[in-house]
Amino acid sequence: MPASSLQVAPPTNVVEASKQLAAWTAVDKHVTKDCQVIGIGSGSTVPYVVERIVAQGPEINKDRVFIPTGFQSKELIVDAHLRLGDVDQYPHIDVTIDGADEVDKDLNCIKGGGACHLREKVLAEAADTWIIVADYRKNSEVLGVNWKKGVPVEVAPFAYAKVLHNLRTLGSTDPKLRMAVMKAGPIVSDNGNFIIDAPFGEAEMRDPMTLLTRIKMLTGVVEVGLFCHMAKAVYFGNQDGSVTAKFYDGHAEHYDKPASASDAPAGTGV
């Protein structure tokens, strides 16, 4: 296998720069030498995660296995010449790093803006440590404040109309089947299912665990894009170039001088 390498375009605006800072800092803190099985999440922040892992060097990466959460992350792993594995071979993952659409003060997340949340939740549960990386726009007190599109719900196609009806009964204001852009008809997930986006009011979003449980009980629902009490830490890249890390035990850390392109990645001994 050729040595790992990956070309990621350098950030051209503040949002992209903050995604990169969050991703690099999280990799430096959590993808240590002893991590051998690593889950790679989905979305626009994750390429920076893979970029930083590749920068740890071929020696440290040659014996590692990388597990994708969907088509996009599989392509990233392959393009970077990293070793690809699957969760059925490696049901126990050392660390998974993923993005999020929104994160609340208790580190509960909305995920699934890219329709990947079923596999993402499997890789989150399989991991000893599940870490989120995101830009400052995702940092909220309550879910649904910044992410207005609703809770992504993956459904078996034949059940979608019944589940739409069920979601209205549960209080969703205007649940909608997610439609494709360059294709007539609905989005189809990597698992062959449909996605419903179900907005809920603040009262429901203040108790995401209860909402998750109610939606998940609906027959035909495959997975819900609410990830509750799962993250060990969330890294937010800030507008001013700093990074804020929030941890599951309630403490927070602030890094004024995060990793820069010229720094050797931490934990690699280089």
Ligand SMILES: O=C[C@H](O)[C@H](O)[C@H](O)COP(=O)(O)O
């Ligand atoms: O289904 C997609 C995933 O949950 C993504 O991790 C999420 O949408 C965040 O993506 P981004 O980093 O592009 O904001």
